[in-house]
Amino acid sequence: xxxxxxxxxxxxxxxxxxxxxxxxxxxxxxxxxxxxxxxxxxxxxxxxxxxxxxxxxxxxxxxxxxxxxxxxxxxxxxxxxxxxxxxxxxxxxxxxxxxxxxxxxxxxxxxxxxx
Amino acid sequence: xxxxxxxxxxxxxxxxxxxxxxxxxxxxxxxxxxxxxxxxxxxxxxxxxxxxxxxxxxxxxxxxxxxxxxxxxxxxxxxxxxxxxxxxxxxxxxxxxxxxxxxxxxxxxxxxxxxx
Numbered sequence: 001x002x003x004x005x006x007x008x009x010x011x012x013x014x015x016x017x018x019x020x021x022x023x024x025x026x027x028x029x030x031x032x033x034x035x036x037x038x039x040x041x042x043x044x045x046x047x048x049x050x051x052x053x054x055x056x057x058x059x060x061x062x063x064x065x066x067x068x069x070x071x072x073x074x075x076x077x078x079x080x081x082x083x084x085x086x087x088x089x090x091x092x093x094x095x096x097x098x099x100x101x102x103x104x105x106x107x108x109x110x111x112x113x114x115x
Numbered sequence: 116x117x118x119x120x121x122x123x124x125x126x127x128x129x130x131x132x133x134x135x136x137x138x139x140x141x142x143x144x145x146x147x148x149x150x151x152x153x154x155x156x157x158x159x160x161x162x163x164x165x166x167x168x169x170x171x172x173x174x175x176x177x178x179x180x181x182x183x184x185x186x187x188x189x190x191x192x193x194x195x196x197x198x199x200x201x202x203x204x205x206x207x208x209x210x211x212x213x214x215x216x217x218x219x220x221x222x223x224x225x226x227x228x229x230x231x
Binding site: 043046 | 119148157158160163206221222
């Protein structure tokens with residue numbers, strides 16, 4: 001069975017500091033991995049994805065994520081946080097071998113960036 | 116592109132009434148998903164379609180919920196009769212399989228449903 005875990009309900013960082021939002025996954029084969037962001041009263045917006053290739057993926061708004069197969073992780077990172085990054089972040093996974101299946105979303109992590 | 120369009124954006128109804136939520140996916144997308152988001156349960160996949168055919172409806176909470184996709188540009192999620200516990204934000208999302216890779220899903224703005 002596929003699953004994804006976001007171990008932190010909330011992450012607090014100061015503006016200008018680096019941020020990390022954690023995500024671990026479980027699939028039987030190889031994963032497709034995604035990060036989405038949700039601002040208040042809005043739908044989810046795609047940030048970045050890992051399909052294959054370079055383990056470091058760069059996405060929108062200066063975010064990046066590193067795929068680590070041995071640790072089954074796909075943590076979201078940003079070198080310097082902005083107050084405007086405050087939002088709800090979702091990690092999602094799909095097993096490469098499970099054609100026709102939908103993404104499995106984590107429970108979400110609230111990122112709060114203080115000025 | 117206008118993105119995924121959902122209507123209405125807000126719906127307030129009384130318990131027992133029928134509620135119909137509507138979605139127009141992005142043109143050319145062959146997958147359509149319906150999600151429900153609540154504080155308690157987070158984001159839940161209710162059902163999804165591929166080429167207008169329901170593929171997995173195991174997330175539909177009970178028989179009061181039904182979804183249809185009569186054509187590639189329109190889908191509905193119906194709740195009949197509605198109950199207060201159905202209060203949530205309902206999202207529609209669409210994606211394309213293109214060459215077979217799982218392209219990212221594009222979400223609509225959501226419909227905030229309140230059942231009193």
